[in-house]
Amino acid sequence: MIHFLNLRKLNQPFEVAFQKKMKQFLDGGWYILGNEVKQFETDFATYCGTKHCIGVGNGLDALVLIFKAYIHLGKLEKGDEVIVPANTYVASILAVLQADLVPVLVEPRLKTFNINPDEIEAKITSKTKAILPVHLYGQLCEMKVINEIAQKHNLLVIEDAAQAHGSQFSEKEKAGNLSNAAAFSFYPGKNLGALGDAGAITTNDDELAEVLFSMRNYGSKVKYENEIIGVNSRLDELQAAFLNIKLKQLDSENEFRRSMAKRYLSEIKNEKIIMPSWDLSQNHVFHLFVIRTSNRLELQNFLKENGIETMIHYPIPPHKQKALSNWNNLSFPITEKIHDEVLSIPLNSGLKASEIQHIITILNQY
Numbered sequence: 001m002i003h004f005l006n007l008r009k010l011n012q013p014f015e016v017a018f019q020k021k022m023k024q025f026l027d028g029g030w031y032i033l034g035n036e037v038k039q040f041e042t043d044f045a046t047y048c049g050t051k052h053c054i055g056v057g058n059g060l061d062a063l064v065l066i067f068k069a070y071i072h073l074g075k076l077e078k079g080d081e082v083i084v085p086a087n088t089y090v091a092s093i094l095a096v097l098q099a100d101l102v103p104v105l106v107e108p109r110l111k112t113f114n115i116n117p118d119e120i121e122a123k124i125t126s127k128t129k130a131i132l133p134v135h136l137y138g139q140l141c142e143m144k145v146i147n148e149i150a151q152k153h154n155l156l157v158i159e160d161a162a163q164a165h166g167s168q169f170s171e172k173e174k175a176g177n178l179s180n181a182a183a184f185s186f187y188p189g190k191n192l193g194a195l196g197d198a199g200a201i202t203t204n205d206d207e208l209a210e211v212l213f214s215m216r217n218y219g220s221k222v223k224y225e226n227e228i229i230g231v232n233s234r235l236d237e238l239q240a241a242f243l244n245i246k247l248k249q250l251d252s253e254n255e256f257r258r259s260m261a262k263r264y265l266s267e268i269k270n271e272k273i274i275m276p277s278w279d280l281s282q283n284h285v286f287h288l289f290v291i292r293t294s295n296r297l298e299l300q301n302f303l304k305e306n307g308i309e310t311m312i313h314y315p316i317p318p319h320k321q322k323a324l325s326n327w328n329n330l331s332f333p334i335t336e337k338i339h340d341e342v343l344s345i346p347l348n349s350g351l352k353a354s355e356i357q358h359i360i361t362i363l364n365q366y
């Protein structure tokens with residue numbers, strides 16, 4: 001069976017370095033907010049081209065903390081509206097709700113799966129204060145247009161870059177530095193994945209960074225002195241140590257994924273399958289390779305019978321989730337179509353050449 005994602009295989013190349021680091025970690029005896037976190041924050045900020053990186057517990061917290069810090073700074077108020085894509089992982093929307101803000105859903109483009117900027121302005125009201133573009137599956141949103149709309153209406157822009165580590169329009173325009181602040185997740189399956197939960201925020205805003213460094217740590221900069229109401233959501237020292245090792249390989253992981261995506265795009269030829277749209281630039285890091293088909297269950301079963309595991313990202317749109325029951329009667333036809341048709345096929349550096357070839361052959365046979 002070709003597994004969708006074999007984390008053990010993916011982390012195998014790092015095992016010796018992890019063990020060496022683990023020994024240093026045990027010898028050092030410093031477990032919370034130590035040098036590994038500091039190192040990661042410095043290096044990830046440099047990697048993204050931002051002034052600051054604040055390590056936090058996970059990607060959801062990264063988003064929630066950005067919103068809460070802006071509320072603390074008086075730039076957002078409880079009840080303000082935030083434009084979010086209807087087609088996203090539910091975390092983007094939960095973050096807005098958890099900060100007592102109001103998510104306003106906007107349809108995606110069918111072609112890119114990402115928020116459609118042409119639909120944003122119609123949803124802006126006097127209460128709208130921010131836009132949260134999500135770089136879904138690793139592909140950057142249309143940030144130039146989104147930032148222009150934001151500037152025109154005096155809105156904050158916050159990137160959900162949880163799936164897009166390293167995606168870039170150019171050396172200087174990279175996921176994490178295309179907005180006021182960005183949230184990253186290092187959930188194990190991500191292109192830069194920890195060995196547990198982890199997340200980070202990047203920003204060029206000094207004032208915001210200062211609040212966030214304190215807010216993630218009980219609202220405290222000096223131990224037992226609490227300046228603001230904070231939470232406990234620190235990037236774990238051991239996870240930071242693993243991430244420091246893996247960050248050095250992120251560009252090559254992304255390059256591998258792009259080259260594999262190029263092969264899929266040029267070699268999979270099947271009228272029943274709609275391939276993802278990509279301009280072959282570095283604006284995509286293929287966290288997921290997502291195809292569409294009108295008979296998804298049939299294709300998924302066919303692939304399974306031929307030894308290929310697939311996944312669905314995602315089967316139920318946020319507005320149809322039980323947890324968001326007051327939205328269940330809303331209609332977002334493009335989002336619903338995407339959720340009905342998408343299928344993610346294996347793509348990561350743990351795959352052997354023969355496995356990649358098998359996936360291509362079988363998809364052409366369907």
Ligand SMILES: Cc1ncc(COP(=O)(O)O)c(C=O)c1O
Binds near residue numbers: 058059162
């Ligand atoms: C788009 C998106 N936003 C937010 C998150 C939340 O990240 P985490 O699982 O680390 O809390 C994820 C990942 O799971 C995600 O894919």
